[in-house]
Amino acid sequence: xxxxxxxxxxxxxxxxxxxxxxxxxxxxxxxxxxxxxxxxxxxxxxxxxxxxxxxxxxxxxxxxxxxxxxxxxxxxxxxxxxxxxxxxxxxxxxxxxxxxxxxxxxxxxxxxxxxxxxxxxxxxxxxxxxxxxxxxxxxxxxxxxxxxxxxxxxxxxxxxxxxxxxxxxxxxxxxxxxxxxxxxxxxxxxxxxxxxxxxxxxxxxxxxxxxxxxxxxxxxxxxxxxxxxxxxxxxxxxxxxxxx
Numbered sequence: 001x002x003x004x005x006x007x008x009x010x011x012x013x014x015x016x017x018x019x020x021x022x023x024x025x026x027x028x029x030x031x032x033x034x035x036x037x038x039x040x041x042x043x044x045x046x047x048x049x050x051x052x053x054x055x056x057x058x059x060x061x062x063x064x065x066x067x068x069x070x071x072x073x074x075x076x077x078x079x080x081x082x083x084x085x086x087x088x089x090x091x092x093x094x095x096x097x098x099x100x101x102x103x104x105x106x107x108x109x110x111x112x113x114x115x116x117x118x119x120x121x122x123x124x125x126x127x128x129x130x131x132x133x134x135x136x137x138x139x140x141x142x143x144x145x146x147x148x149x150x151x152x153x154x155x156x157x158x159x160x161x162x163x164x165x166x167x168x169x170x171x172x173x174x175x176x177x178x179x180x181x182x183x184x185x186x187x188x189x190x191x192x193x194x195x196x197x198x199x200x201x202x203x204x205x206x207x208x209x210x211x212x213x214x215x216x217x218x219x220x221x222x223x224x225x226x227x228x229x230x231x232x233x234x235x236x237x238x239x240x241x242x243x244x
Contacts, residue, residue, distance in 0.1 A: 014139035045194025065089040132163030158219040166212040
């Protein structure tokens with residue numbers, strides 16, 4: 001029997017509140033996932049700092065990215081995940097190569113961070129926390145009765161509050177990345193910029209996944225318990241949701 005594929009990233013938070021142990025390492029893709037995520041950035045910044053040759057740096061980084069995808073496909077891993085990773089690295093490399101500036105390898109990251117800041121901020125303004133939408137969509141995948149699905153977790157005040165908190169925290173993370181890295185970009189300090197990007201990448205991601213789990217685990221557990229009680233007693237009124 002094939003072992004079920006472990007969820008990574010925000011999808012791992014969909015299991016919060018269950019009896020199974022939560023693993024930050026699994027949530028960020030395991031040791032191999034960490035290495036594969038960080039390796040292109042490490043190779044790019046180290047090779048450029050050593051050689052100052054942008055064409056060589058871009059070429060080696062591109063070959064490495066393609067090899068990673070080929071290995072994934074040979075091992076019959078997710079083609080979507082492999083392709084998305086190659087696309088992201090490819091955009092960064094092409095941007096740096098076309099502009100003839102190594103620092104522009106990091107421009108795509110700035111844009112994605114800014115996009116997430118705007119998107120998450122809008123979700124808080126309209127009082128529908130985006131991370132709540134993402135986690136609940138993964139957890140219960142509404143195929144019909146979208147309004148009932150939305151009301152189900154939005155009316156659970158402790159759960160909605162937890163989703164609001166972690167959405168605000170992730171806005172803080174994306175903002176901090178820009179606050180630290182953009183000045184390094186503007187002063188063309190590629191070595192320090194690459195180092196900051198690496199340190200504020202997977203390590204920050206792992207920390208925020210863990211903090212997010214701690215915040216939502218208890219309210220999600222209570223939310224699931226309410227549903228379990230309602231399913232066991234279908235003839236009775238659904239238990240009242242907690243308001244505090």
